[in-house]
Amino acid sequence: MATILDRKIILVTRKTRLEELVQRFNSLAQARFYLEHLGADFAGYQREHDTYRAAHDVVMQAVAAFPRRQTLDRQFLPNFLFGPDDIVVALGQDGLVANTMKYLTGQPLIGVNPDPTRHDGVLLPFVPGDLGAVLADVIADRRGARAVTLARARLSDGQVLHAVNDLFVGARTHTSARYEITLGERRETQSSSGLIISTGLGSTAWMKSIITGARAIAAGLGAASTALAEAYAPLAWDTDRLLFAVREPFPSIASQTGLVFGTVEAGCELRLRSLMPEEGVIFSDGIEADYLRFTAGVEAHVGLAAHRGALIT
Secondary structure (H helix, E strand, C coil): CCCCCCCEEEEEEECCCCHHHHHCCCHHHHHHHHHHHHHHHHHHHHHHHHHHHHHHHHHHHHHHCCEEEEEEEEHHHHHHCCCCCEEEEECHHHHHHHHHCCCCCCEEEEEEEECCCCCCCCCECCCHHHHHHHHHHHCCCCCCEEEEEEEEEECCCCCCCEECCCCEEECCCCCCCCEEEECEEEEEEEEEEEEEEEEEHHCCCHHHHHHHHHHHHHHHCCCCHHHCCCCCCCCCCCCEEEEECCCCCCCCCCCCCCCEEEEEEEEECCEEEEECCCCCCECCCCCCCCCCCCCCCCCEEEEEEEEEEEEEE
């Protein structure tokens, strides 16, 4: 049986909004002046910060029992190398859990909710006081893990990006994205606001909003009620398929709009070739700063990742 000496605990944290403002304005007083000058409630930022720091202190007490431990700010995730036996703890919002999981290769991930009154916590089943017992259970293999399917974008130059919720493929500005899209035997040249490719977990988020908007527009145009009555059913978190949707496809002599929604099954890939001389990007889970360049000639193969996430329950 594994002991506390055998495993390393990696605690992933994020700056609070107040800490980000202090970093921007160099002092707490300047941050406070900025907020109050705009009529914002500084006390709300302070309470949020204090709650997170208190949760952090409780979590650190649990982690202190492990000789091998490390704290990691989320900004360093893209360049951090996790060990195969690491146990990872994410203290923050659901987005921090998703952003952490995409850099893992199956290591157990524990989501801790620092403020249940503020965060819904779909991916945060635990509060800070639970962590000591949960870590002991994970070490002793007494805890189950929920499997989470990941998406993977692999570029023709060898770069790879994973996603827990969704991948965005398009232009980083508000200009139109131009690309070739291929799924099986179907192929089109398109001009759009980009594509969203969602996992089962992501099918309850950005993809759901796209579907909701499309249905509302169709209803406003008097589409048949029978078609609108078909409910959109999000996928299971561990499903072996992805959903994709093209945002605002534009029909023209040079662009088509037939291949705008569908599924990418296991063993298949959605292929995309950029026709954009610049500004083309691929990013995942809403983190625009961590992106792959998707410019003219680059081809992206999008499908299921070879591994799944493991969210401790």
